[in-house]
Amino acid sequence: MASPRILILGPPGAGKGTQSSNIAEEYDVEHVTTGDALRSNKEMDISDMDTEYDTPGEYMDAGDLVPDEVVNAIVDEALSQADGFVLDGYPRNLEQAEELEGMTDLDVVLSLDVDREVLVDRLTGRRVDPETGENYHVEFNMPEDEEVRERLEQRDDDNEESVQNRLDVFEENTAPVIDHYADHDGFVAIDGEQTPDDVWADIQAAIDEGV
Ligand code: AMP
Numbered sequence: 001m002a003s004p005r006i007l008i009l010g011p012p013g014a015g016k017g018t019q020s021s022n023i024a025e026e027y028d029v030e031h032v033t034t035g036d037a038l039r040s041n042k043e044m045d046i047s048d049m050d051t052e053y054d055t056p057g058e059y060m061d062a063g064d065l066v067p068d069e070v071v072n073a074i075v076d077e078a079l080s081q082a083d084g085f086v087l088d089g090y091p092r093n094l095e096q097a098e099e100l101e102g103m104t105d106l107d108v109v110l111s112l113d114v115d116r117e118v119l120v121d122r123l124t125g126r127r128v129d130p131e132t133g134e135n136y137h138v139e140f141n142m143p144e145d146e147e148v149r150e151r152l153e154q155r156d157d158d159n160e161e162s163v164q165n166r167l168d169v170f171e172e173n174t175a176p177v178i179d180h181y182a183d184h185d186g187f188v189a190i191d192g193e194q195t196p197d198d199v200w201a202d203i204q205a206a207i208d209e210g211v
Pocket of ligand 1: 012034035036059063064065066067071089090091096166
């Protein structure tokens with residue numbers, strides 16, 4: 001079987017990062033994530049692109065979308081080097097979706113559904129281990145190891161104000177992308193409010209069915 005080309009859609013905090021890691025490991029595909037790529041390049045100079053701000057980080061900390069030109073180039077480059085992949089965090093608007101159609105075909109399109117109140121709790125309580133990239137939560141999932149607990153950090157955009165803005169941006173820009181893909185071959189909507197293990201079981205079933 002050829003390596004699957006998988007798109008995972010859903011709002012911030014739906015669990016796309018966690019489930020994409022599972023997919024990458026189980027199906028031996030590349031995890032292509034615009035959020036991580038941009039976080040590693042927050043200070044990149046984009047002033048020659050005629051954009052409002054001079055670096056991606058300024059958009060990200062406010063919870064706004066980084067300009068399409070920057071993000072399209074990241075994804076184009078990453079996909080051209082990947083055989084199979086799970087694409088996470090892109091496309092976030094219809095223009096990016098159109099761009100993606102010119103880059104690759106998709107075998108499976110997953111959409112994780114989670115209500116807004118649940119997302120706010122998940123995102124504002126989220127903490128990240130800077131050494132492993134592992135996500136935790138102050139209420140639901142803290143690490144047992146005290147050393148790990150002490151080094152946890154909050155992402156710059158996981159404060160209440162940025163979270164609310166990111167969810168507004170999602171509803172306005174990205175929800176139409178999900179509607180756009182609803183008729184795509186291999187589209188499966190998944191209940192993202194289940195336990196991570198149950199979400200993962202549904203995802204595996206969807207991928208095994210779709211490829
Ligand atoms: P994430 O880690 O996916 O929640 O992304 C964090 C931030 O990176 C977003 O709030 C945006 O500022 C930026 N970002 C990630 N992916 C995209 C994208 N496809 N288009 C524009 N901005 C993006």
